[in-house]
Structures are given as structure tokens and as C-alpha cells.
Amino acid sequence: MDIFSRLTFFSYVDYSSLGLLFWLWFVIGWRIEHPSAKHASVSVLMAGYRREWMRQMITRDPRIFDATILGNLRQGTAFFASASMISIGGVLALFGNTEQLIGIADDLTLNSEPNIVWELKLMVTLFFVTNAFLKFVWSNRLFGYCAVLMSAVPNDVDDPRTMPRAMQAAEINVTAARGFNRGLRSVYFGLASAAWLAGPIALIVASLITCLVLWRREFASQSRDVLLSGDAHDA
Structure with a gap:
């Protein structure tokens, strides 16, 4: 059976729901990372605090507190990377044992479809989980780079290399956090x-709910209000 014959197993509603899933994934990710100036996302607000963290680190002596925080961030990325790898193994295991999955799916959809349909649907989940794993691994590595840069920041505040290196560490820290957030969105x-x-209707509903949850957490959450109130006090 060629690829075109396999595609006929899916309806236009299936293709529309799949397109909506990827479109919402791209749009909400772009909007979170590129919000309007008047309505910043939690991720953008936290990026500002990460830069401020590196500026405050310059005069903190000793810097054990900063090292501890960065270590905790790396542990978080390592945990999610391990969980993603386990999920990848679980999805791959389903490819070799689709009989039970088909039985459950038939009960939910009240119809019978060939194995290739369920395998192709699982490949979409596998794509997102694999992307999440790669993002978490890269984020973990970037936090490691950040640790090295933080260690290279001179203790002398008046040293001309102090602020530039601290800002380098800040930007690597922000980039690592961006990768971590992208991994979470993939999850x-x-x-x-x-x-x-x-079924496709369930996919449409799940995609919309997921996008709404992400939007609320980034643009309409209590944590965002707390971060904004901190900026107001600073002003």
C-alpha cells in the first residue's frame, strides 16, 4: 500500500483538526515569545528578572545562592528530559502492540479502522514528545553554559569585564529558559x-483547550499580576 492510499483513510475533518493542532502550537508559541509591549507574557517578564538576577549576582558574595538556583533549574530540565524519553519509549512500544489500543479506540469511536491509522496518529504524539525531549536536553546544556559564564564573571565590580560577562550569562540563561518553555508547550x-x-472532533476540542490554558497562564494568570506588581513597585 502506497502513501497516497494510506492517506485516504483520513477524512477532511481529520486533516483540518491536525492542521489546527499545529497551527495553534505555532501561534501560541510565537505570541508568548513576541507579545505586544502593553501586554507582556509571563515568559517575557521572567526574562527581565533573569537579566536582573545576573546584575545582582555581580555584587553578591559569596555566589553560592546563585549556583544553587542554577543547579535547581538544571535538575528540572533533566527531570523533564528523562520523563520525555520514557514517554518516547512508551509510544514506540505501542507501535508493536496496537491490538489493545485498537480495542480501546474502537470502544470510543464505535468504528473499526486499520492499524496504519492508529500508528499514524501515534506518530503525531511521538513528534511532540521527541521535540520536547530535544528542547529539554538543549535547555539543560545551556544552563550548563550559563554556569560556566557565571563562574567567569570577575569578583571585582570595577573590572571592565564584569558587566559584559554577567550580561552574557543572562542571555544564555534566557535562551535556556526559552528552550525549556518550548519543551513544556510540546508536552x-x-x-x-x-x-x-x-476522533477529529476530540482533537479539535483538546487543541483549543490546550491553547486556552497556555494563553491564560501567560497572559491572564495571578502569577503574571504578581510579576507586574513587582515592576510597579520598582518604578
Whole structure:
């Protein structure tokens, strides 16, 4: 069976729901990283605090506190990378044992479809989980780079290399956090993609709910209000 014959197993609603999933994943990610100046996202606000962290580190003696925080951040990325790898193994295991999955899916959708349909649907979930794993691994490595740069910041405040190196560490820290957040979004949409097993309508609903949850946490959450109140006090 060629690829075109396999594609006929899916309806236009299936393709539309899949397109919506990827479109929402791209749009919400772009909006979070490129918000308007008047309505910044939590991620952008936290990037400002990360830069301020590196500026405050310059005069902190000793810098054990900063090293501890960075170590905790690396542990978080390592945990999610390990969890993503386990998820990848779980999805791959389903490819070799689709009989039970088909039985559950048939009960949910009340129809019978060939194995290739379920395998292709699982490949979408596998894509998101794999992308999440790669983002978490790269984020972990960037936090390691940040640790090296922080160690290279001179203790002398008057040293001309102090502020530039601290800002280098800040930008690497921000980039690492961006990768971590992208990995989390892939996890969210990977969970949403699993709804396709119950049909295209379920996938549409799950995609919209996932996008709404991400939007609320970034633009309408209590934590965002707290971060903004901190900026107001600073002003």
C-alpha cells in the first residue's frame, strides 16, 4: 500500500483538526515569545528578572545562592528530559502492540479502522514528545553554559569585564529558559494530540483547550499580576 492510499483513510475533518493542532502550537508559541509591549507574557517578564538576577549576582558574595538556583533549574530540565524519553519509549512500544489500543479506540469511536491509522496518529504524539525531549536536553546544556559564564564573571565590580560577562550569562540563561518553555508547550500539545485517537472532533476540542490554558497562564494568570506588581513597585 502506497502513501497516497494510506492517506485516504483520513477524512477532511481529520486533516483540518491536525492542521489546527499545529497551527495553534505555532501561534501560541510565537505570541508568548513576541507579545505586544502593553501586554507582556509571563515568559517575557521572567526574562527581565533573569537579566536582573545576573546584575545582582555581580555584587553578591559569596555566589553560592546563585549556583544553587542554577543547579535547581538544571535538575528540572533533566527531570523533564528523562520523563520525555520514557514517554518516547512508551509510544514506540505501542507501535508493536496496537491490538489493545485498537480495542480501546474502537470502544470510543464505535468504528473499526486499520492499524496504519492508529500508528499514524501515534506518530503525531511521538513528534511532540521527541521535540520536547530535544528542547529539554538543549535547555539543560545551556544552563550548563550559563554556569560556566557565571563562574567567569570577575569578583571585582570595577573590572571592565564584569558587566559584559554577567550580561552574557543572562542571555544564555534566557535562551535556556526559552528552550525549556518550548519543551513544556510540546508536552502540552503532545497530550492534546492523543485525543485524535478518539476522533477529529476530540482533537479539535483538546487543541483549543490546550491553547486556552497556555494563553491564560501567560497572559491572564495571578502569577503574571504578581510579576507586574513587582515592576510597579520598582518604578
